[in-house]
Amino acid sequence: MSGSPPSGPRLRRWLRLGVAGAAQRVAAREELGLPEAADDRALARALVQVTAALDVAALDVRDRARVDARPSITPPPVPDEDPSFLGELSVSEPRDELAQIDDTRTLLAVLRAGTLRQRRAVLEQLGEGRGSLRSSAGRSPREVVEALDQLRDVELGYELSRARMALGGASGRAARTEAARWAEVAGRLEVEIDAFWEGSRQTEPLVELPGDERAQVLLRARDWSDTFAAHLRAVIEGADGMSSVEARREVLSSLRHCGDARLIPALATVLRGGPGELVGDAARVLSSVDDPRVQPLLRAVFERTVDLRPRLAIAGALGAVGDHRAAGEARAMLATADAGARLPALEALETLGGTEDTEAVAAQLGDPDPAVASQAVRTLRRVGDGRALEPLRTLGAHTHVSALRAEIEDAVEAIEARLDLRGEEPPLEPPSIPRLSSHGPSTRPGPRLGVRLVAGAFYLAGLVLLAIGALHRGVTLLERAAARRARWAPPLVAEAMALARRQRYAQALAAFRRAIEADRARVERNPVVVRSMARCFLRRAEEMARDARVDVARGLLREVLQLDLRRAPAALRFELERRHALMREEPAR
Amino acid sequence: MSDTLRRAAERALAGSAAGADSGAAASIERAALDVVVDGVSELVTVRLRDGVLTCVSSDGRVDGPHVAAALRWVAGAGAGAGKGPLTRGERRVSVTGLEAARAPDAVGGREGALGRALDDLATAVVRVGVEHASSAPSVAEGVAKLISLAGTPPPLGLQRFVGRLRTALAARDVRQTAALLAGATRVATALLERTDGVEAAQRVRAWLASGAASWEQAVLLEERVLVEVGRQWVAGLARAAIERRYLIDISTGVVYCEQRVRGEVGSIGPCPRQLDVALAEVEPGPSPPRIRLLQYTVSPRVDDGAWSQVAHVARQSFRELARECRETLVRFPALSEPFAVVAVAAIDRSGPPVPLDAEGLPLPIVRAGAEGIAEAFDRVVSDADPRWIAGRIVPLGDGLALAPFLAGSAEGQATTIHVLR
Structure with missing residues (x-):
């Protein structure tokens, strides 16, 4: 029997490798001071209890600063395969690189053709009055004002409103007035929220708000108080004691472009534990948030999600944060005969797709479902391949749906901007679609x-x-x-x-x-x-x-x-x- | 097959008083045999349960040569194969040569079965080793046995033990596994040997009580203001099966834990929230103690005064915090998962940011794991100096680390809250 106290490292080694062999058991009994006749149960008890006791006794804080040396396995950003200027813009910090650019035309092209992060970075620069987007007189060039006036990208709604507020003149005044209006609405809402939690209001105030007002308020969620954010978290998690799954989905889908990192814990709860109907919307909200917690969370949930629609929604969200692991899966879904898979696959390819997907996506332009055709246009816009220009223009020339023609116009503009950034020229234009944005007079003969x-x-x-x-x-x-x-x-x-x-x-x-x-x-x-x-x-x-x-x-x-x-x-x-x-x-x- | 063991046992019986015993009735329920085949030694367990014979070797096989040899030996077809059934004397000899079942401590009923199941599980893990336990059939069988005995639904404490054990084994975490099995075997001792004492009773209740029984020894809490400073879903029998909400009493600094299983109705409100509690129950036991809110009002608006109180009652000394952690882990090694709000006197930014207390002692942030929480904390610290951080206190080697949930930084009289998890 050993006379020295048990050695923690030795005990842990046995525990790690096991004590199945006779020799190991003898040695372990000796180390633990057990009699030879001690059975395996006694040995197991003693081994774990003594090991645990030694570990606990040694626990303490140390004088020297110690860091958890275990690797934090947040993956590095996936580098863009595009070797051109646009691809070289840093994935992790585009704002630093964009601040070095003087050419207004280039910046405005990035605003039309860049990734979401790149476009946001350009607008942030404008909103903070940095860089060449402000002249020496402190005013934005005319072309910048016009570009901001014409930009209708809902993904950039928050950044756009802030950028417009920084403008001078009528545009800036209008934007500031609008911002003040929504701040007032949010202030009133907060009073209603307090009343809700105090019990003097029987219904949850957000769900009762008219849809477009809710969209405007939640688009600016980042500007509202921590109490407002906490209330949103409660509704998302279902911890308000009232909201049905449908109501939670209304709120979640309205938060799609909010970009508010304070909501991440609640979104994580939904992604990890459901209900399943909310997972896709929660993933879309997350994709709008710039935070290191987003990608690990989406990756973990993606690996465990089997249902097609939420899985593709998560895949698209991963693409938005630079993780393209699910690109092959989205392509495979688009190629299937399953009509129900095409729309979510096209949506995922907005962020996951590349130039190799142009043909397959363009083939969907002729789909009788207008939602599929419309999504195909948006996906081609984001892919940015010049080969998509001809099919887009052809569709634009023949469709009678104004909304689709408007989307095609925006897509063509974005693709041309991307080609510009890559130093390319668009292919020769076929007869163009009549531009709805023109302000020309009507050609019909007038009455007497x-x-x-x-x-x-x-x-x-x-x-x-x-x-x-x-x-x-x-x-x-x-x-x-x-x-x-x-x-x-x-x-x-x-x-x-x-x-x-x-x-x-x-x-x-x-x-x-x-x-x-x-x-x-x-x-x-x-x-x-x-x-x-x-x-x-x-x-x-x-x-x-x-x-x-x-x-x-x-x-x-x-x-x-x-x-x-x-x-x-x-x-x-x-x-x-x-x-x-x-x-x-x-x-x- | 060699009958050396049997012959040696016969000689021992012949020369001892036990040999003169007429063979008092004994129930052999389990036998563990050290079997050597071709120079390779394995431990084989043979058990008859509910009429079904199970036989498994320490190499994880149920059909190998060691198992076959053990079965032949137990069946009496060893060296005496072909001679017919063992005589009564031979049978008695063959039984007493083996590890006897726990006849003296054969506590009946559910408690006894649970105690034995916990022991068996610990033994199975120790035999195969943590390195291989997550894929060992004997360990999986042990866990399944435990769950089947625990009732429907299984008690929360036992669910959490299973969740933590699976996580620890999957990660091959030897220290964590030792702590969990130490707790399990102590509960087994309490059940099988009917250990008296308040602590033993608390331990058994923390593990196995459910429903109203789990609140039998609860202490009442009245007229308190609690602030929720953390919320998470942890593993039970399934991933993310148990929700925990950590509530700090802003007058005493004690942190409580409200728990519920997925599907159960919990208290309402987001995290953070302020709770004015008129009545609650607290069950003493593993840290943090469980709380059940009975009468309360809730608000997502936590006023600056409450946050200032949180900062005031935050733990000032990391050394004292370590001492308390050791104490609770000694008492409840498997189920204690300490949570604290710690005051931050400074941040060491020479490397990854590390919070320091007033004595300059560090409490490093947990960085392992692909959640991005540590990076999010780094972002917070890059812009502000947190006054306090709420989080789980976890062992890190022979030290402690902090897994942050919430941090509070002061901006003038106001407090800015950063929700990390």
């Missing part, structure tokens, strides 16, 4: 002067009556104006907007539809009208959905999403698309 004067008089009189609150008589005169002068939209637009302001959405819808029939381009060119019209469709769809008339609501959303909504606020467009995507997944009734 007498007709115009009479219609104009009715129109002005109608506006005056509306202004003094005489809705019915004002509408009557506007109807007469429209009847006098065929295919003249302004009276119908005025009628529609008056009704929409009074929340008579069903009647306003009819007037908006007639205005579109009369002169679609005029309606789609006017930002104020487009905003009001889009909101009207959304409100009416919400009313229908509340009445359980989901098919009608779905149809309304589908109808408005076929229009060119580029002049509507990005958050409003996002809410329409979000709600439509959710309704598409509901079973037909």
Whole structure:
């Protein structure tokens, strides 16, 4: 029997390798001071208890600073395979490299064609007034102002609003006014949140908010208080004691572009533990957040997720943070005959796809499902291959859907910007699609002067009556104006907007539809009208959905999403698309 | 096959008083045989359970030559193969030569079965070694046996033990495995030997009590303000099966743990949150003690005064914290998972940031694991100096480390909270 105290390293070695052999057992008994007759149970007990006791006795803090030397296995960023200037922009810190660039044209091209991080970095630079995006007089070059005015990228909604706030002139004032408005809404919401937790409010305030307002508020979540963020976490996790899975999904899908790192713990809870219906949306929200916890979390969850849709959503999110492990899987899904797999596969290829996917994605442009065709356009935009220009232009020349043509325009612009950054030139252009963004006059022959004067008089009189609150008589005169002068939209637009302001959405819808029939381009060119019209469709769809008339609501959303909504606020467009995507997944009734 | 053992036993019996015994009735339930085949020694366990014979060798095989030899020997077909069944005397000799079952300590019922199952599991792991235990059938069988005896649903403590053991074995963590099995064998002792004492009773209750029984010895807590400073899902029988919410009493600095199994209804509110508790129950036991909130109001808005109190009651001395950790791990080596809010006097930024207490002692941040938490902490520290950090205190070799959950930094009179996990 050994007379010296047991040795911790020796005991741990036996525990690590086992004591199955007779010689090992003898030696272990001796080390532990056990009799030879001690059975295996006694040996096991003694070995683990003595080892544990020695380990605990040795535990202490040490004088010298000690660091956990075990590797933190966060993977390094995946380098972009693109050898050009755009690919060389650092994946991890694009803002440092972009700050060195003086050429405004190059920066604006990155703003159109870069990855999400690169585009954000350009806008942050602008918002902080750094670099060449400010002239020596402290004003942004005109081309920068115009580019920001025209940019409708909902992914960049937050950064765009901050960049616009930093502008001078009318654009900057408008952006600051809007920001103040949403800050006020968030402040009121916070009061409602406090009331909710105090028990004096019976319903969760976020879900009750109109969809487009919720989209705007949550887009700016990073600006709101920690209490607001904590409430969001509670709703996401289902720890508010009230929200159903559907309500949680509403909030999660509205948070898609928020980029708020404070939500990561709650998103992790959903990703790891479900419910399954929320996993895809949680992954999409995570992909918008720039934080070291995102990629390890997505990787771990991806390995354990089997269901197709959430798995592809996670794959796309991984692609957004530079991890392309699932690219092959997304390609394989796109190649299957499963119609239900095409849309999620195309979405994943937005971040995972490369130039080798151009043909396969372009083949989806002819899909009869407008959602698939639209997603294919967006994916081609992000892939940025010049070979996609011809099929895109061909589709643009033949489609009658305004929204699709608008997306194609944006995609062509982005691809051309990418080619510019790569030093390439686009292939020779076939006859281009008529650009909806042009401001040229209508080519139809006008009515006679007498007709115009009479219609104009009715129109002005109608506006005056509306202004003094005489809705019915004002509408009557506007109807007469429209009847006098065929295919003249302004009276119908005025009628529609008056009704929409009074929340008579069903009647306003009819007037908006007639205005579109009369002169679609005029309606789609006017930002104020487009905003009001889009909101009207959304409100009416919400009313229908509340009445359980989901098919009608779905149809309304589908109808408005076929229009060119580029002049509507990005958050409003996002809410329409979000709600439509959710309704598409509901079973037909 | 050699009958050397049997002949030696016969000689021993012939020369001892035990040989004159008429053979009092004894129930042999398990036999462990040291079998040598072709110079290779393996330990074979033969057991009859519920009418089913199981036989497994320490090399993990159930059908190898060692198992076959053991079965032949137990069946009485050893050196005397072909002579017919063993005589009563031979049978008695063959039994007493083996490791006897625990006839004196054959505590009946569920408790006894659980105690033996815990012992068996520890023995199985020790035999095959931590290096191979995660894939050893004997260990898997031991875990399955334990779960089957534990009832439906199994008690939370036992679920957590299983989760931690699986994690430790998968990671080949020898120290952690030793601690877990030390706790398991101490519970086995308490069950099988009916150990008296408050601590033994607490231990058994922490492991095996469920439902109302788990709160039998609870202490009431009244009129307290608690702040939640951490929340996580930990492994039980499945991954992410148990939710833990760590609540600090801002008047005493004691950290409690609210636990629930997935699917159970828990208290409402996000992390962090402020709880004005009118009534709660606290079950003394492993650290942190479990709490059940009975009457409370909750708010996601934790005011600056409460955060200042958290900073005030945070643990100032890392050495004292280490002493308390040692104490709780001695008492509950398997189920204690200390959680603390530590005050940070400074940050050592000579390498990866390390929090220091007022004496300059370090408490390193856990960096292993692909979660990115350490990097997120580095980001926080690059912009601000945290005044306090809430997190799990985990052994790191022969030292301690901090797995951070929440950090608080001061900006004037206000506190900025960084939620890391």
